[in-house]
Amino acid sequence: MDNTKVLIVGTGAIGSFYGGKLDCAGAQVSTLCRSDYNHIKKSGISVKSVMGDFHFMPYEVINKIEDYSSIPDYILVTTKVLPGIDIQKIIEPKVGKNTAIVLIQNGIDIEKPVREAFPNNEIISGLAFICVSRTSLGEIYHQDYGRLIIGNYPNGLSPKVKYLQSLFIKSEVDCTVDDNIVNSRWKKMIWNAPFNPISVIGGGVDTKTILENSEAKNLVINVMKEVLEIANKSGYNLPETLIQKNIEDTLNMKPYKTSMLLDYENNRPLEVEVILGNAVKIARDLDLSVPNLKALYSLLLLLDKNNI
Template sequence: MSERKYAILGTGALGGFYGAKLQKVGLDVHFLLKSDYEQVSQNGLIVESKDGDFTLPQVNAYNDVAKMPKCDVVVVALKTTQNHLLSKLLPPVVKDDGVVLVLQNGLGIEEEIADIVDKVHVIGGLCFLCSNKIGAGHIRHLDYGHITLGEYAAGYSTIGITDRMVQIAHDFQTAEISIELAEDLLLGRWKKLVWNIPYNGLSVVLNARTDELMADTYTRTLVKQLMYEVKAGANSMGRTIPDSFIHTMLDYTMKMKPYRTSMKIDYDECRPLEVEAIVGNPLRKAQALGVNLPQISSLYHQLKFLDGRN
């Protein structure tokens, strides 16, 4: 059994699900919580999953990073709207020469974390997961769960598959979490945006679930146009996304169970939206390189209006 100690910063629909899976197979996992702290510290975590329901009656729950042990792998599963807290959260809990594993949506996040903590390694994780938190310490996993891992190097240069990636992948695979290792994190980030930009954005602007967006000819066309603009954005940074990948994402979503995206849930709950990380950062990076993405720009401005009014 792995002796690596894991910290989960953000025990919600994503962090709670993956952290619970890791603990379920015997890994040493420590969970940081906020509003759910009392419930989880007393009653543990409940996971309803298409792969089988389970309960962890006892977990290592904390409401303060100062009380947490130094960990080998610190999983950042917060919303990117809370990333301003990371300068206080990360230094006390990550070991020297440890790993910060970023399971967040968007682009440019690893750069920010590398500026916060030194003497550590930063790995990005691209999660294809349909999961919701339906109550305090209660997570419902609807579909998928695959993670693509890629290690960050300055300027998103390609450094291939590292031993650290292989070791963490082994832990996750032991927990029956599907893992793919990517030699190029930047390409992986842009490929994730092929799904995240159209479905998260349009779900808010058009007040629609994924199945509703796919069922209508006009919105399906709009989704596809946005995906091709993401492809153009990636190309501006020297990364190529094949057309076949876009078709695969469309097929996946067509077969997916009706799903309310994370951004739509945040909007409905009047929480800040991850507009900047998911839409704003990629848009600005492409524009800085002289590439105009008009559909994404339009989506960005609509989301900023709705987010501000909400």
């Protein structure tokens, strides 16, 4: 076994899948669980995956972070980014001087609060390109993809980033590194900003249904154009070809219910601010007109408020 200690904070679909993969690579992986605590402590996590099914029994299963018996080399944060979740407060008891904090989460501008809370710790930002969901207690269904991109925030590539990459690659996860990870976050926003909200506002539709409707497809493209403009005005150089590539990639993948739609259907809070709100605020600061993003943002705020 590798002596690398990893603590997963947010043992839902993403945390369970990638935590399980790090366990497969030999790392000592522990999990902070809430609703699944009793089940996972007794039976572990089962993953049905297109890459091959596997079972993962965490080294330690805890429901309070203070109960973790060590200080981890990596804390992998895979929770939703929501106003009611104070990640800095949750992880603080187990952040040692050499602990790298890895944020595998959606959205833009998510790293700043963690950087402010832990100015002397290494922050690794991560993007997951994966279709995965939790089907029941301790049961994960990995439907498609699985690629990761990681890099230091705000930029750079440290030995800890490269070692984490090596662990993922060892477990057959396609993991690449990027020394300008914020640029990659904007690239992912090109997909997230239209598909997540439209899947909810459109009445519970999957990606295939969205793109088969010509008006919905035009809305997707217009939102993508607005995200591209914000990113480029912010100093990032994203080519317009990314729009067509995202459309083609989505048409080629299996029909998929977005993570936001799954949250909505299960009456969970939505990641409205980090997927739409932050982008709208940045556009406002840059004096950019983003009518499609603003409309989706306004409607999603209403739906989110009335769904909880």
